[in-house]
Each structure stands twice: as structure tokens, then as C-alpha cells.
Amino acid sequence: xxxxxxxIVESPVFKGLGQDELELVxxxxxxxxxxxxxxxxxxGDPADTFFLIRHGLVALDAYVPNRxxxxxxxxxxxxxxxxxxxxxxxxxxxxxxxxxxxxxVQFDGACLRKKCDEDPLLGYDLLTRFAxxxxxxxxxxxxxxxxxxxxxxx
Amino acid sequence: MTxxxxxxxxxxxxxxxxxxxELEPVAESIDPIxxxxxxxxxxxxxxxxxxxxxxxxxxxxxxLVHTIRAVGAVTKALCAAGPGDVLGVRGPFGNTWPIxxxxxxxxxxxxxxxxxxxLRPAIYHALAHRGDFGRLVVLYGGRTPDDxxxxxxxxxxxxxxxxVVEVSVDAAGPGWSGSVGVVTKxxxxxxxxxxxxxxxxVGPEIMMRFTARxxxxxxxxxxxxxxxxxxxxxxxxxxxxxxxxGPTLICRDGPVYRWDELAPLLGVQEx
Numbered sequence: 001x002x003x004x005x006x007x008i009v010e011s012p013v014f015k016g017l018g019q020d021e022l023e024l025v026x027x028x029x030x031x032x033x034x035x036x037x038x039x040x041x042x043x044g045d046p047a048d049t050f051f052l053i054r055h056g057l058v059a060l061d062a063y064v065p066n067r068x069x070x071x072x073x074x075x076x077x078x079x080x081x082x083x084x085x086x087x088x089x090x091x092x093x094x095x096x097x098x099x100x101x102x103x104x105v106q107f108d109g110a111c112l113r114k115k116c117d118e119d120p121l122l123g124y125d126l127l128t129r130f131a132x133x134x135x136x137x138x139x140x141x142x143x144x145x146x147x148x149x150x151x152x153x154x
Numbered sequence: 155m156t157x158x159x160x161x162x163x164x165x166x167x168x169x170x171x172x173x174x175x176e177l178e179p180v181a182e183s184i185d186p187i188x189x190x191x192x193x194x195x196x197x198x199x200x201x202x203x204x205x206x207x208x209x210x211x212x213x214x215x216x217x218l219v220h221t222i223r224a225v226g227a228v229t230k231a232l233c234a235a236g237p238g239d240v241l242g243v244r245g246p247f248g249n250t251w252p253i254x255x256x257x258x259x260x261x262x263x264x265x266x267x268x269x270x271x272x273l274r275p276a277i278y279h280a281l282a283h284r285g286d287f288g289r290l291v292v293l294y295g296g297r298t299p300d301d302x303x304x305x306x307x308x309x310x311x312x313x314x315x316x317x318v319v320e321v322s323v324d325a326a327g328p329g330w331s332g333s334v335g336v337v338t339k340x341x342x343x344x345x346x347x348x349x350x351x352x353x354x355x356v357g358p359e360i361m362m363r364f365t366a367r368x369x370x371x372x373x374x375x376x377x378x379x380x381x382x383x384x385x386x387x388x389x390x391x392x393x394x395x396x397x398x399x400g401p402t403l404i405c406r407d408g409p410v411y412r413w414d415e416l417a418p419l420l421g422v423q424e425x
Contacts, residue, residue, distance in 0.1 A: 146360065
């Protein structure tokens with residue numbers, strides 16, 4: 001069985017993390033499992049965690065009156081769920097739901113924020129890595145907005 | 155240049171605005187059609203449009219299978235045709251998917267929206283000759299679950315142990331348990347060897363641009379990525395110039411192009 005350290009450093013977002021930083025990050029992490037349909041977090045709740053998905057699919061849902069629960073994106077193995085822990089007001093923007101059995105590494109965001117405050121180099125490194133996550137989500141959203149499957153007949 | 159009469163023998167509704175027609179020759183048939191090629195389908199008294207073959211060319215014999223989206227006067231007339239009705243057919247036109255280039259390599263097929271039908275003959279071929287290829291990966295994206303084509307077939311392909319099928323939609327309600335996001339998000343995690351993979355891509359131009367970019371980011375060489383172009387076509391034989399894209403006529407030189415050869419033209423506005 002792989003250790004938490006190995007799971008973290010092998011993920012795209014934490015790839016290349018130095019040993020000292022890895023130990024600091026892993027100190028705020030634990031393994032977790034969600035059954036299909038189970039909520040990881042709920043829109044509007046305090047966001048003190050984020051997840052590195054190891055297995056399964058997580059849907060980011062929003063409730064739209066008269067239309068019900070809509071999935072705006074899914075996140076799969078190797079990807080990060082959650083950046084709301086990083087920036088005020090530290091509240092979830094969407095609801096996270098396990099589409100199927102999900103195995104993940106769960107990070108304590110408050111613990112990491114404290115370590116980042118104490119170690120600005122770690123803070124800068126993590127912020128840079130999460131900026132990449134944010135950019136990739138922004139690009140994906142732009143593509144969805146562009147409706148790339150549409151054509152001139154629509 | 156004269157359309158040959160073909161009779162509709164089967165018709166299947168694929169989703170809210172797409173239909174698949176199977177046509178058999180009334181008498182004389184056109185030359186055998188290859189994967190990626192198209193015919194000009196004529197709804198008598200209405201007009202003619204280019205439609206790619208979407209059938210299993212291993213088994214269809216002289217019959218033609220076309221999947222058509224009802225969006226304009228001609229395509230609506232074609233989709234309104236039922237068993238027994240007669241349509242005109244010219245062709246086959248254009249070049250084919252470079253199956254030989256893919257033989258011995260991983261084959262990744264990426265379809266967006268109504269881009270899946272022109273890819274289907276290549277997928278059928280790869281499935282019928284599965285041992286000739288490395289990994290076979292089919293990635294398909296659509297707006298919503300209701301817009302997806304060939305759902306049962308996708309499920310059947312996915313159930314094979316030697317084929318990977320991943321589908322993603324832009325937006326979904328509670329009934330969808332698959333991926334949500336544009337089709338490009340499936341590329342980073344697709345099980346393929348980027349140094350030894352060939353990609354066939356079809357969809358709207360913008361989708362193909364972003365897909366090619368994502369494949370290149372994954373490590374595929376641009377010369378191993380092939381796309382199929384669509385433009386207004388009239389004659390089908392390179393005479394009228396309606397489908398001109400810079401120095402190339404898509405009906406004559408295409409519709410299948412290597413990405414590195416066509417990409418510079420796609421970046422030119424107004425072309």
C-alpha cells in the first residue's frame with residue numbers, strides 16, 4: 001500500500017514538491033472514502049478542506065430553482081476538488097457529490113493555511129500550484145461557455 | 155454527376171434531431187465507400203447535401219448508412235424520408251481515414267456533437283480488426299445527455315474488455331452519472347501511449363482546435379493527428395469552389411487532413 005506521502009507527491013498538482021514541504025502538507029492530510037451519492041461538502045458551508053481524488057468521480061452540483069440539481073463539472077482521479085479553503089470567505093461555492101465510490105486524500109485547509117502563514121515559501125509554492133488548478137478550471141468553463149459542439153444552424 | 159436512385163430500407167431516430175437512414179440501390183450502385191468519405195444525398199425537388207457515411211462498411215455491402223441532423227430544408231426533407239422512399243446519391247467523394255497509418259499503434263478517436271458519425275466506420279473497422287491496433291480509445295463529448303448519438307452502441311463498445319469509451323457532456327441533470335465538462339478534459343487521463351498513438355478527430359472546428367491542442371499537450375505529434383473538415387459543398391468533385399479553404403478544396407483534397415498541414419489555415423480569419 002502506498003503511503004500518503006507517495007499518493008500526494010505522485011499527483012499532478014503536488015508533483016515535484018520538496019521533501020520538507022511534502023512532510024508539512026502530508027501532516028494535514030488523511031485518507032477518506034465516500035459511498036456513491038454521499039456528499040463531500042455542501043454549497044455555502046465553511047470550506048476548511050480540499051480533496052485529492054484517487055479513485056472515482058466527484059460531481060460539482062448547483063441547485064437551480066425549478067430545474068433541480070445540475071452538475072456543472074465532474075472531477076476525477078488525480079484532480080483536486082476544492083479551492084475555496086484558500087481564499088476568504090472560505091465557503092463552498094458548489095455542492096460536492098460522489099457519483100460513484102470515491103477514494104480521496106482529504107486535506108485540512110485550516111491546518112495548511114496556518115502552515116502557509118508561518119512559512120511564506122510554502123505558501124507561495126502552494127498558491128502557485130493552486131493557481132494552475134484555478135486556471136485549468138477557468139479554461140474548462142470558458143470552453144463550456146463557448147458551446148463548442150454548436151454550429152451555425154443553431 | 156447524375157444521382158443514382160437509392161431506396162430507404164431502414165430508419166432510426168438517434169436523438170431529437172438526428173436520424174440514421176440505411177439506403178439500398180434501386181438498380182446501379184455507386185463505387186464502394188470508404189471510412190471518412192461522403193456522398194451527396196439528394197432529396198428530390200428540395201436539394202442536395204454532403205453527408206458522411208456512418209455505417210459499418212465491413213457488413214453493409216452495397217447499402218449506404220448515413221446519420222443526418224435535421225437542421226435545414228434539405229436535411230429536414232432527408233430526415234422526413236421513410237422506408238420505401240427514394241433519394242438520389244452521388245459519390246463516393248473525398249479521401250478516407252488513414253487507417254493504415256494507425257495500424258500497429260494506439261488509436262484514439264475523439265468526436266464532438268454530431269462529429270461521431272463520420273468516425274463510426276473507422277471505429278467499426280478497428281473493432282473488426284482489433285488485433286491490428288494497440289489500445290483503442292473512443293472519447294465523445296456532447297452538450298447534454300439527450301444530445302448524445304449512438305448511446306446503446308457506446309455502451310456496447312464500453313463493455314468490451316479491449317476498448318475504452320469515455321463520454322462527457324457540458325451540462326447534466328440528476329439522471330447522468332458520467333463526466334461533465336468538455337471532451338478535452340478526457341484527454342489527460344486517457345489510457346494511451348502518446349509516443350505511439352494516432353488520433354482521428356471530428357467535430358465543429360473550434361472543438362477540433364482545442365482537442366488538437368489538448369492532444370499535443372498530452373504528447374502526440376501534430377502529424378499523428380487527423381481531422382475531418384466540413385464546409386459548404388455543392389459539386390463534390392472540386393469544380394465549383396464552394397468548399398475552398400485557402401489552397402485546398404475540401405471535397406477533392408479532404409475532408410480528412412493531417413493537423414499540422416491544415417492548422418495554419420484554420421488560424422486565418424475570413425478564410
